[in-house]
Amino acid sequence: MARAKIALIGSGMIGGTLAHLAALKELGDIVLFDIADGIPQGKALDISEAGPVDKYDSTISGTTDYADIAGADVCIVTAGVARKPGMSRDDLLGINLKVMKSVGEGIKEHAPNAFVICITNPLDAMVWALQKFSGLPSEKVCGMAGVLDSARFRHFLAEEFNVSVKDVTAFVLGGHGDTMVPLTRYSTVAGIPLPDLVDMGWTTQDKLDAIVQRTRDGGAEIVGLLKTGSAYYAPAASAIEMAEAYLKDQKRLLPAAAALSGEFGQKDMYVGVPTVIGAGGIERIANIKLSKEEQAGFDKSVDAVKGLMEACIAIDGSLA
Ligand code: APR
Secondary structure, three states, rough: OOOEEEEEEEEOOOHHHHHHHHOOOOEEEEEOOOOOOOOOHHHHHHHHHHHHHHHOOOOEEEEEEHHHHOOOOOOEEEEOOOOOOOOHHHHHHHHHHHHHHHHHHHHHHHOOOOOOEEEOHHHHHHHHHHHHHHOOOOOHHEEHHHHHHHHHHHHHHHHOOOOOOOOOOOEEOOOOOOEEEEEEEEEEOOOOOOOHHHOOOOOOOOHHHHHHHHHHHHHHHHHHHOOOOOOOHHHHHHHHHHHHHHHHOOOEEEEEEEEEEOHHHHHHEEEEEEEEEOOEEEEEEEOOOOOHHHHHHHHHHHHHHHHHHHHHHHHHHHOO
8 A cells, every 4th residue: 555645834843843753653755845945855855864763664855846745645734934932823814824825725736635734823713714725625624733732731730740641631622822721621630530639639729720821821831932933842743643543544532623513602613622533534523511611711712713713804805
């Protein structure tokens, strides 16, 4: 059987990390694409030269020509600009919307059967625009945010409880921004929900609230430390988990920005929800029950995403 083909649209910090991780996991042959000539070719050669040491056979190539992504099974999109200190994800909207238009057209022409995972921020609005620009079926276009936000939450919880990250599960819903909704009730240590762990004295409600806030600010914390860009190791690892779920038909239950058609009372928009990812793309959305407070948090997050969609429509009327 031929190897899968993975196209990485954008070969910056996340793009390069994605390529190395995809090669290490031997998910398929990899094409790095970018508009900055030399960057994708240079990273492709560098990662290829790690192959004899890391022992992978994947072919890794770099290009500035969309024709080279032809027939890709998976496209992971990081093209655009990243945050600098003081910027919110929303500040990137104007520039990155134009980038989504060109990327959407490139994918439509050369890789219309791909499963597309968008990472470019502001995530929920960008993946919505990318689906419209590409015209691909909505179940084949999704956004990576929930796996990353949940991973950040899990890391902080594992540190707090002094237990293995392997035993910590967490759920974060809503838009990938300050309004994201970490769900403590659905987050557990080996099945024990966080509110029970508070009752057991493993942590206090105040500490848990601080961890929830740190999760919401997780991206900004890294931007503040790096000063020259935003996070890339954890975002890349998270998107690779989603790509692997699709390529291996794993039917993983992972939070992702998915197109809603009535779930959680919303439609015609993308926002972070629990999804099942398998060979069909986003195969199912788990319409879990929310408490009044959780629903209010989710609705606030939805409103923030809708505000960004309106801003996109004001820039590009074809999205209306
Ligand atoms: N087509 C293809 N590539 C593009 C385009 C375009 N129209 N415009 C910009 N790029 C490329 C840049 O040349 C750069 O190599 O996108 C790459 C982005 O890389 P970085 O600046 O290193 O950004 P990165 O850290 O990878 O983040 C990318 O993901 O998490 C989000 O907020 C982040 O939106 C940002 C994106």
